Amino acid sequence: MKQSERIGAKIAYIFSHNHQYIENALESYNLKGPMFAFLLTLSYKDGCSQESLARYLRLSKATATRAIRSLEKYGYVYREKDEKDRRIYRVFISGKGREVIPAINNALQEWNDILLSDLSDEEEQIFRNLLDKTKNTLAEFDIRSSN
Template sequence: MEDPREICGPIAHIYRSHLAYMAKELEEYGIGSGQFDFLMVLYRKDGISQENLARILKVSKATSTRAIQSLEKEGYVYRQRDENDLRAYRVYLTEKGREMREIILEKLISFLDTLLSDFTPEEKEIFRLLIRKASFKLCDSGLEPESQNGRIRCNKNETEV
């Protein structure tokens, strides 16, 4: 491949479009750009430490703190001191936060439906497999030292996506 922008550019464009779409769709709920990612991790691991949330989402501790404080202010999460480490906080979903799960998933599905609308079923499956393969390669290569965005794990034997 001669120009890496042929792949990196479209990947970056899809990512930015995804964030912009989700920010617009979730604005009425007081959920800002990228904050839904925190909720998505909590739907899988409620009660995770604030530090682990930042690590999973590959954001700074300061960014994580701001996002969690915003979600807390809107009533989607609450923080509680970790019993084993009083310096750390664990983040938990509130009932309001749990109720947002279906809404967020609906918005994500809508984005993917638009993104993949011109794909045949076979192309969708190939795309899914190729994206997973590329993501796992980052794990194998050492370029991805920690678990990925809370959805894909570096262990290929884990089937959860």
């Protein structure tokens, strides 16, 4: 298979540019790597355990711990021990963290606008449908693989 035919390489190229764009856009907030994804997730799933956040974002526990510690250092989140199970830490978004959410959403929207800028409305819809279809295929694969 020729390099130009490798879909994974094209996806990796887009992912790499996505990562770089978002990190540059959020540099003034000290948000690096997956930190913005944790904040976005907590904005609608506040109080999740570190482990469930890692699982939801499909990241290792170690990566989650590092990201949450950094977010805590900058005052974007705080952790509390679970009342029922003291081994579990619940993570909550702070007021400062909520204030950053619009900037994250703006950066993500700007990135989408750049990524889709050369597509017609019809092409964009087809692209989105194909991404949804492949995402669903992978979700089904994950379910089958875990059994």
